[in-house]
Amino acid sequence: MAFAITQNCCNDASCLSVCPVNCIHPTPDEPDFGKTDLLYIDPRTCIDCGACADACPVDAITRVSRLSPSQQVYAELNADYYKDRPVDHAWGAPVFPPADIGKVALRRVAVVGTGPAACYTATALLRQTDATVTFFDRLPTAGGLARYGVAPDHTSTRRIGEHFRSLFVHSRVTMRMGVEVGVDITPEQLSAEFDAVVYAVGADRDRALPLGDEAVPVSARLLVGWYTGHPDVAADAIDLSGVERVVVIGNGNVALDAARILTADVDDLVGTDISPHALAALRNSSVSEVTVLGRRGPEFAAFTRSECQALVSRRSVPVVVDGPDDIVSALGSLPMSASASPLATVPVASVPAASETARRIVFSFGRTPVAIRHDGGVRGLDVRDADGTRTIAADLVLQATGYRGSPLPGLPFDEDRGTVRNVDGRVIGEDGDPLAGAYVVGWAKRGASGGIGDNKADAERTVDLLLADALADSSTTASTTRRSVFRRSARK
Structure with a gap:
């Protein structure tokens, strides 16, 4: 079996x-x-x-x-x-470190951040070199996205934090918590102190969402920080009093997390890592309906199939589908592997019809947000589809349309991509040349895409570049006092 x-x-x-x-x-x-x-x-x-x-x-x-x-x-x-996919189960050729890896002149490496990308980077460095690693994080507690980005009811996924815990007490690791790079210490100072610096600073802003009204949605990122107890998010940052209907703009996994937590049986959250203030607020919540809104059809859904399957399988909260007939009918033709395929078995319902059950989640496809209706408070969200404009009633509108990075003072930034300016992980300066000894991994490198595990291969590719640069420098440097691409003569 x-x-x-x-x-x-x-x-x-x-x-x-x-x-x-x-x-x-x-x-x-x-x-x-x-x-x-x-x-x-x-x-x-x-x-x-x-x-x-x-x-x-x-x-x-x-x-x-x-x-x-x-x-x-x-x-x-x-x-x-595997049904229609030929797969070769033969082993590929083994991959070994360079034969002269022992010649790498790498003594001290700084890693900015303590999330999954940072941890995979440090693991690769510790495994392949004798260098020491110093973590820097502006927060008092390590973990990054693994701690403050994973929903509290995803208890198994949150175990990845335990996987990294031994790393933080490794004999060659130093933790410098509560130190904000760009404020308390500059990238230039880090470069002077360490042989290499790897930035794993993530993405902490929302993507732009143009709406034709001065009212703005609440960031789902704020909601996530609220229920995971992020130190930057106040206990009263989310007010659910009087909220019965919620619309989430966007249909990625964060949107599904929001829908699931807001409609959860509170007793199921007891004993998880949910923040006490969020648990208390949810216990008194009157949220009865959450609509997850997508501009395009179900074949373009941004959530993963497994997260959608989990919602459909949760018998305590019904799931329904809404949208133009041609878009909803597309569900039946999706392959089993498609993200939205579990929705092919759920009922079709109209929004904004009154919910007929205590709680429900509505997947609404093919509708573009236009403006938030408000009159002393949120009253609904205007959306547009092929049939015109309509209003979905709502007391709270959340934005879950993806994240982008913020500029870090002293570090080149690509505003178009929302990332540290880089080529394959090497940080690139204003002149287009790589900055000596500066690298980037994770969402700060490639943009806010992919989950926790995707950062492992990404980090290992960047570490391979770092080691290749260090090895090239070691082989071309005539003496320890000579200035080179990797090491600086200014360092004492």
């Missing part, structure tokens, strides 16, 4: 290296890697050894015979991935 990978998959590929028959795909050297919601186990090749389940940092791998009724679909999904 084979194993199956389920909803919690973080895509960091820890399971791949322990599989004795190479039956987990896509692998990092395959085109699909980073583009699928999950990794998948080939049931025809799996030998039922369980090594992958032991290695998984988020408990996402389960024996098929032990899948709960709501998880049975993952046995089908794992098998479906």
Whole structure:
């Protein structure tokens, strides 16, 4: 009986290296890697050894015979991935560090940030070199997105934090918490103190959302920080008093998190890492309906299939679909692997009709937000579709349309992309040349896309560049006092 990978998959590929028959795909050297919601186990090749389940940092791998009724679909999904896809289970050529890696003159590396991208970077550095790593974070507690970006009811996914915890007490690691780079210390000062600096500063702004009204939606990012207890978000930042209907603009995983938490049975959140003030507010909440709004059809949904499946499988809160007839009918033609395919089995309902149940979640497709209606408070959201403009009643409008980075003082910034200016992870200066010893990983490198595990391959690629630069410098530097691309003669 084979194993199956389920909803919690973080895509960091820890399971791949322990599989004795190479039956987990896509692998990092395959085109699909980073583009699928999950990794998948080939049931025809799996030998039922369980090594992958032991290695998984988020408990996402389960024996098929032990899948709960709501998880049975993952046995089908794992098998479906291989149905029309030829996969070579032969091992590729092994990859080794450069033979002269021991010659790298790398003593001290700074990593700015303590989220997943930062942690994967430090892990790769500690594994391949003898360098010490110093983490810098403006917050008092480490974890970044793994701590303050993962919903509290995703308890298995949040275990990735435990996976990184041993890193923070490693003998070659120093933690400098409560230190804000760009304020308390400059990038220039870091470059003078360390052989290399890797920036893993994430993305902390919302993407622009033009609306034809002065009223603005509340950022879903604020809601996430509110229920995860982010130190920058006040306990009263979200006011749910009098809120019965909520519209979330955007249909990525953050939008689904918001919908799920706002309609959750509060008793199910007790014992999770949810902030006490959010738990108290939700206990007294009267939210009865959350509409998740998407401009395009279900085939373009930004959420993952596993997150959608989890909402559909949650029997306590009905899920319905709304939108123009031609768009809703498209659900039936989606392949099983499509993000919105679980919605093909749910009822179609009209919005803004009064909710007929205590609570429900509405997926509304093919509607573009135009303006927030307000009269001393939010009254609704005007949306436009092929039939014209209509109003969805709402007491609260949330924006979950994606994130972008903020400029860090002293560091080149690409305003168009919302990232640190870089080429493949090397930070690029105003003159177009790489900044010596400066690198970037994660969302600050590639934009706010991909989940926790996607940062692992990304970080390892940047570390490979860093080591290649260091090795090239070591081989061309005649003496330790000579100025070079990687090390600075100004350092004493």
